[in-house]
Amino acid sequence: MIKTWKSVGARWCGLVLVGLLTVSGCGGVSGGGGGVPDIGVLGISPASLDDGAEFGGHPQFMSPYRDTLTSDEAYHLLRRAAFGATPDQVDAAVARGLDATVDDLLTLKTESQALQTLAESFEDRADERWLVYLIEGANPLLERMTLIWHDRFAASRRVLAGRDRNLGVVHWRMLRANALGNYRDFLAQLTIDPLMLIWLDGANSPKDSPNENYAREFWELFTLGRDVLYTEDDIHESTRGFTGITLLRDGEGDARPIYDILNHDETVKNVFPGRASAENHDYLSIIDLTLEQFEAARYVAGNLFKAFVHDHPSDAVIDELAYTLIESDFEIAPLVRKILTSQAMFSDDARGNQITSPVEHLVGVARTFDMHIESEESQTNQVRRLARDLAAAGQQLLNPPGVEGWSEDEAWLEDQWIINRVEAFTRTMEYGPDRTAYLPLHLLPPTDEWDQREVRGEMVDAIASVFHLDLEDEERDIYVEVLDLNGYRAFHLIEPENQPRQVFEMIRLMAMDERVIGR
Amino acid sequence: MNGCSECRSLTRRGLLRRAGQAAGAVALADPILRNVAMTHAQTAGGTGNLLVLCELNGGFDGLSFLAPYTNPVFAANRPNLALGADDVFPLADDSGYGIGRMFPFFNELYGQGEVAIVQQVAYPDMNGSHFESQEIYKFGVRNLVSGPGTKASWYERLRQSHFDEPYGVLDTRSIGDPRRYGYPDRTYRGAAQDAFARLARLKQNRTAVQQSILDTYDKIDRLGEEIRTSTEDFVSTGEATGEFFRAAMLASANLGTQVLKLSYGGFDTHAEQDTANETLFPRLNDEFAQFVNDLQARGLWERTCVCFYSEFGRRNAENGSPGTDHGHGGHMILVGPGVSGGRKGQNVTTADLQEKSLPYYVDFRAVFSACIRDWLGFDPSPVFQFDGEAYDEEVGGELFA
DSSP: OGGGSOHHHHHHHHHHOTTOOOOTTSSOTTSSOOOOOOHHHHTOOGGGSOGGGTTOOOTTOOSBOOSOOOHHHHHHHHHHHHSOOOHHHHHHHHHHOHHHHHHHHHSOOOOOHHHHHHHHTTTTOHHHHHHHHHHHOSOHHHHHHHHHHHHHTOOOGGGOOGGGGGHHHHHHHHHHHHTTSBHHHHHHHHHTOHHHHHHTSGGGOOTTSOOOHHHHHIIIIIISOTTSSOOHHHHHHHHHHTTTEEEEOOSSSOOEEEEOGGGSOOSOBOOSTTTSOOBOOOHHHHHHHHHTSHHHHHHHHHHHHHHHSOSOOOHHHHHHHHHHHHHTTSBHHHHHHHHHTBTGGGSGGGSSOOBOOHHHHHHHHHHHTTEEOOSHHIIIIIHHHHHHHHHHTTOOTTOOSSTTOOOOGGGGOOHHHHHHHHHHTTOOOEETTTTEESSOGGGSOOGGGTTSTTHHHHHHHHHHHHTTOOOOHHHHHHHHHHHTTTTTSOGGGSOGGGHHHHHHHHHHHHHTSTTTTBO | OOOOHHHHHTSHHHHHHHHHHHTHHHHHHSHHHHHHHSOOOOOTTSOOOEEEEEEETTOOOHHHHEEOTTOHHHHHHOTTTOOOGGGEEEETTEEEEEEETTOHHHHHHHHTTOEEEEEEEEOSSOOOOHHHHHHHHHHTOSOOSSSGGGSSOHHHHHHHHHOOOTTSEEEHHHHOSGGGOSSOOOSGGGHHHHHHHHHHHHOOSOOHHHHHHHHHHHHHHHHHHHHHHHHTTOOOSSOOOHHHHHHHHHHHTOSOOOEEEEEEOOOOOSSOHHHHHHHHHHHHHHHHHHHHHHHHHTTOGGGEEEEEEESOOBBSSOOSSSOOOBOSOEEEEEESTTBOOEEEEOOOOHHHHHSSBOOOOEEHHHHHHHIIIIISOOOOHHHHOOTTOOOOOOOSSOOBO
């Protein structure tokens, strides 16, 4: 049996599973790891898997990866899907398996009333409101998806003045409501979102002199990609289709969109003449027509794959994902599930190839340390300061630089932005089950041991393990020296009141490790 | 800060640094270090002068800087806040106007012909939001909805087009105290800052993306080291404080900087304006005076021009608090030995005072363009000329001698 398995699968299947009879899962035709027998039933714990078996997925296959993850694989998944994970959450993912973990991530839980009230206290400052959910919300995958869509459908609240200020919050709520919903419905709500209508002039496009801005970005950035399929003529035509929407401002509430047929250009428009017949388009039919083009599904598929996995999916991969989207009639969750459970997701190509944005980085570390916005100071000033620091680090939520969103990966490596990320880590709040202030004491050796010589190394190892970092001896020594005041005095001999500062510096430095800011 | 200099030199880092200095050839072989090892040199095509941009946040009240104190409409509009004869230094060339008494240093330089007040400056289609108006001044475009204009500040664009040097543009806000610039470690003995650098250089076999992160960390450390060591020995001729102190350190650091940006805040005086200005104005005046003094002591003032500007001016009439609300036109003030002194733009007339706010006659980009062209010696057109961003180049006078 072992000899018939193909290369990749056989590598570890052969080493560990001698004697197992249920081979159907192992070494599938495509040569990948495939599904495996339920090891738990046979009493072999995941920890006994050979390390070489990790991340053995094929980078261009969307077939499911094996259900049992190693600890590092689970951490990798949760970093990309949920920003970060506490050691307990990693263990739970390993125990549950890949499918159940992704299921759980996709299942939306109700946020607590306390959290909602806290978020609302930030009023129209949508970035601060969002930070509350990003740090403590029960649905991190939803938040991650919302961030991805916000970057894709980038709109900034800096164009809002006076009474319209709250439209940033309205826009953000719309993004969250649709982030794991139906893509078609999403585009419809996006088109009539008040902030979007102001941002790209959709509300200022009368039928006698329509404005092309939204129609152009709708295809160029939002749904098809630059110069894919559409021509300038198509834009002229679809612009007329997008007319008819204006903003109504009355009474006390937020401005709301209204569709008025008298404002709509009721003539026939010829959009994608090679592929469709002319008709009297409105914004909904243009959305439908766009989604009928295979290129549209490919665009979403490619973007989501790149967000989670790597930046060089083959055409076959994109096609396969596009079909997944189409077959579910553009439900987003099945596509996300397929990506997160795929072999490609757990391939070597999917490691160390991304640089987190300032928000993802901070939130990831906060979640890994089980940070809570508990004290009054945290619930007011610290959230505000954190939002400002993140803006200074290059990412102010709800205020992207332009309609093309933020520039990714290496573009985050501006000197001052990096320095400001380090500063942002000073916005400590409360950590762990006991809500300790300033330091995640629940992850560290107990404080009454801090006068013992061994505690220095133990501390460094503890934090490194939380970040799943394999430190070389020289690295470890450098971190210990940080605790030791740059080699001036051993940590355990420092006055107790001065020790926390050194621990904080060590932790913050490790949070800037290229494997923590990168993933 | 980081302990005494002897203690500093005992760190591993200090030893390495001293070893590096002995091997000067090594330093020059590194492209980054070579750039900064040069003493300040003339940039190709430029004059090598320094332009200091001092942003006054909140909406600086031009009428309290240069007051039309004899104009009855001015007094009628601001029964509590209008400056009177006792509150100004009358201009020698026009006694109908005076510089506020809380700006004695500015007045002294005005008398020497080193202050150009460009009056009633703004941009078309007023935007009364601080946030947006500051961004308009920062990006140098009226339309903030993306496009090439909002990728970087206008002075960053200037640097990228004309003098692409690591320290070409420095901002005191992002640098903070230059003597501590770099990895923000405030602990005794700078352990984390040291470790940051060593870790960046230690690691091998990283992915391409991870390596680019480490390269950035290394660069921050090396350049940070340069800024720190260039400013650590700065001694003021007096008691320098505030943002102008940091600016003086950076200007004296001999790093090839051509644009230095700093900001002072608090000018959004919606209420109790007179009380607020009693703190704001003298502080600005005195810290600026010390800055000039420090630059003069180092022979740097001759090649420096400071440009004060604000996102908008304030209303002609006071409100009930008494303060003033957001206005439109404000004054941009250029100071320096190379400046052609006097009033530029449009003098404030009775008709102007009868509007809700001072109108705008001069586009702020025309003033910045003049600074780029006539003070820094570069062609300003790549910086501000974009589709849909036309503006009038007229500034109403010669700004530079």
